[in-house]
Amino acid sequence: MSGAGTDSTKAWPEGGPVVILVEPQLGENIGSAARAMGNFGLSRLRLVNPREGWPNPKAVTFASGADRILENAELFPDLRSALAGVSFVAAATARERGMQKTVLGADAVVAEMAGRIAGGENVALVFGRERTGLYTEEVSLADVILTLPVNPAFASLNLAMAVAVVGYEWFKLASGGALPFQQPDRYPIADKADLFAFFDHIERELDEALFFRSEQKKPVTTRNIRNIFHRVGLTRQDIATLHGMVTALVEGRRTREERTAARLAGERRTSTDDETAD
Incomplete structure (x- = not known):
């Protein structure tokens, strides 16, 4: 199912960071995250022990046409195994974890990842459970902490929203910030x-x-x-x-x-x- 503004003749971007969802609770959130990935040129999805099992028909519904991402999604029993072949990891969290680890915003993370991808590395963005986020032990497996400048009085983002924000920063960098279209100059300026x-x-x-x-x-x-x-x-x-x-x-x-x-x-x-x- 294609949405407004979608051009099915265009090729999907290749490469980009791997997106890892750790124990996502709802198929709807997996599908919405896949949709956000498709919007912003991310195509590689790894799932760690989804609570409702896999495949999940609700995920397909909420992906709204990003079926290829779900079809190619890889399933893993834990985060350690999901990080196979990855050399640089950013763990998304809204909480300070009391560990000596570099904390970066989304723009800085994707800039770091773009350079590493250009050098042939495989990199990953890790997002946690909807209710509890990532466990501290899981965050310890990452190279850097990824966090966003959100309202501290209400800092918890929906899983798909978090993926969308980081995906937006990735695609803005990868595309040079080019907008998909401009207002055409249909009429000449009056002399x-x-x-x-x-x-x-x-x-x-x-x-x-x-x-x-x-x-x-x-x-x-x-x-x-x-x-x-x-x-x-x-x-x-x-x-x-x-x-x-x-x-x-x-x-x-x-x-x-x-x-x-x-x-x-x-x-x-x-x-x-x-x-x-x-």
């Missing part, structure tokens, strides 16, 4: 002749509408109006739209005036007819 013609139009109609109540202040007010439009960076399409808006306002006012005049004339004729009948 000065277009802009001056619009100024003539709006100033003429404002004058007709008695907007400039003081002849002395009119030059200053006119400059202010022009500067408003100068700051916007109007396109030719914008100018055409603004011309149309001004014209519609003027014609609408004239139409209302004509209708009002016709109604009053009709009322006068009716009044005259009534007087004649009397």
